[in-house]
Amino acid sequence: MSSAPQNRTTRTPRTGQLDAKPVPATQNIGFMLLPDFALMSYASAIEPLRAANLLAGQPIYKVxxxxxxxxxxxxxxxxxxxxxxxxxxxxxxxxLFICAGGHPSQWQAPGMLGNLRKLARWGVRMGGISSGAYVLAAAGLLGQRQFTIHWEHAPALIEAFPDLEPQRARFVIDGDRITCGGGVAPLDMMHAMIAENLGADFATRVSDWYLHTQVGQSGGPQRASLAERYNVHHSGLLRVLEKMETTIEDPKTRDEMARFARLSTRQLDRLFDQHLGKSFLETYRQVRLEHARKLLTQSALTISEIAFATGFSNSSHFSRSYKDAYGVKPSEARGL
Structure with missing residues (x-):
């Protein structure tokens, strides 16, 4: 809920000249911090607000x-x-931004979700930073909304709330919901929020204050491309790797993947050996087990549910594969 703008003139530190544009009244920006919240994400969100106050010469934002x-x-x-x-x-x-880290057991506390719903009813704009969108989802505040979450926490959110689909974006503003993936993405989100309040020119001055000269767009990627992550540039192999990451629950056979990429199975095998030094099956299993590792630490799913969610026929097969890959059983990994 925004306060009505007030006509004010301010003296700016950069030029010392009066800025004739009206400056809105102070906005109270809250940050709900959960234990183990990401300090970088939090700092990237609050520092632009501090700089905005400094450059405006008056308290535009109160944290x-x-x-x-x-x-x-x-x-x-x-x-x-x-x-x-x-x-x-x-x-x-x-x-109010919810800043959360990577421990789902700490994402809920007595009365917290009810208080969030109350604030939303009051008209407070609700935001999530890093895994904060998970808390908004648990409070029922993301229905019919566009939103994003840190890529590492997306699998846990999708498994817990199958009716919600996070965007693969650095940040998303959808009316009175504002979310970002964390890390340095809050710098981009705050640039957009400050521009919304004080104009693009002023937001650019704030970004320049932090040498943030390449401001990311809302729909920009959270991760390096597949080509960069795998150091692969063969188009057919990249298509298969992308398909692997989107078919974790229902793994495709080697023959199916070869047809999908318009390759023979021999060509497919040769590409994996030449570019990755691993077989098709070894690579696919690694992708699925890495996904399982995230679910073990970030979701409340049982080990059997995680086994099925990552394409294993039963929990015993999953447990053996997991221990072969990481040296510990899934139950032991969950306790680490």
């Missing part, structure tokens, strides 16, 4: 930190951030 119960919250790198209980968040909040 407020919250947690489920209040007190100090430990970040992923061990930094403590003091917070206020979420239940005390005021109706004057303009936006």
């Amino acid at each position: 407020l930190n919250y947690s489920a119960a209040g007190g100090n919250v430990l970040s992923s790198s061990g930094t403590m951030v003091p917070t206020t209980p979420l239940s005390q968040a005021p109706t004057s909040l303009h936006t």
Whole structure:
């Protein structure tokens, strides 16, 4: 919920000249911090707000930190951030971002989801940073909305909420929902948010303050391309690798993949050997097991459910394959 703009003139640090454009009233921007939240993502979100205040010469944004119960919250790198209980968040909040890390067991706390739903009913714009969209989904706040989440957490969200589909984007703004994949993507998201409030020229000045000269677009990729990740440039092999990543639950046979790529099975085998040094089956199994590893640490699915979600016929076969690859059983990996 935005406050009504007020006509103000400000003296800017860059030129010392008066800026004749009206400057909106202060927006209260809240950050709901969950234990082990990613410090880089949080800093990338709050620092542009600080710079905006500095360059405007007045408090355009006020940052407020919250947690489920209040007190100090430990970040992923061990930094403590003091917070206020979420239940005390005021109706004057303009936006609340949920900043979460990679431990699903800590994504929910007593009363937290109810408080988020209450804030949304009040008209507070709700946002998610890194895996924060998972919390919004758990609160039922992403229905019929476009959103994104860090690529590492997307499998857990899709398994837990099969009716939701995150976008493969750096950030997504859909009305009163605003989400980003974390890392340095909040710099891009905040550029868009500041531009929305104060104009593109001012947002560019804020980005320049952090040497952020290449501002990413909303739909930009979160990860390097397949070609970069696998160091492969053969179009047929890239088609097969992409198909592998999208058919984890229902693996395709070697013959099916060869037909899909318009290759013979001998050509397919030769491409995997020459470019990856692994066979078709070894590569496919690795893709599926890496997916399983994410589900083990980030979802509440049982080991049997994870086995089926990654294309294994039963949990015993899955457990043997997982231990061969990583040296520990799936049940042991979940406890690490």
